[in-house]
Amino acid sequence: MASLPVVNQPPHRCGALLDHLSRRVRTRAESVLTPMNLRPRHLLTLTVLRDHGSSTQQALAATLGIDSTNLVGLLNDLEADNLVERRRSPEDRRRHVVELTDVGAKKLAKAEFALAAVEDEVLGGLTPDQREELYCLLQQATATTDVEACAGADEAGQTLVQSCVKGDVSAR
Incomplete structure (x- = not known):
């Protein structure tokens, strides 16, 4: 049976490939972050605090694109491991300022080295x-x-x- 000619073939689409690649990265990343008691959302929060400095909880929730109620649980996890510190804002006692601790900065650096190895594996081609x-x-x-x-x-x-x-x- 002869194959039918392809008429008006659509251009290559990246969505499915990006999804596949992101799943591979996510699966491998989770496997190296879990022993460090970190999840991707923890890593993102620590990275934002390192790169942008201390932040109010409200501003941090907006930057991360998450509800402030969900941020409280996330910060509870990070604070329990001494990775971040929350304190009252000196300018407005109703607000809390979140800051990366030295322990948090060191753990973030360790996680980033582990994730670099993940990228080397996934993008090795x-x-x-x-x-x-x-x-x-x-x-x-x-x-x-x-x-x-x-x-x-x-x-x-x-x-x-x-x-x-x-x-x-x-x-x-």
């Missing part, structure tokens, strides 16, 4: 240059989530976006 390219493209994709943001991209960035849409990531 890519060269260092390809991994850097993937990182840059993913950063760009997460930074430009709507048409208006894409329209505001500079000329070089727009060229890169157009090249990636065409499948030519070497245009960089």
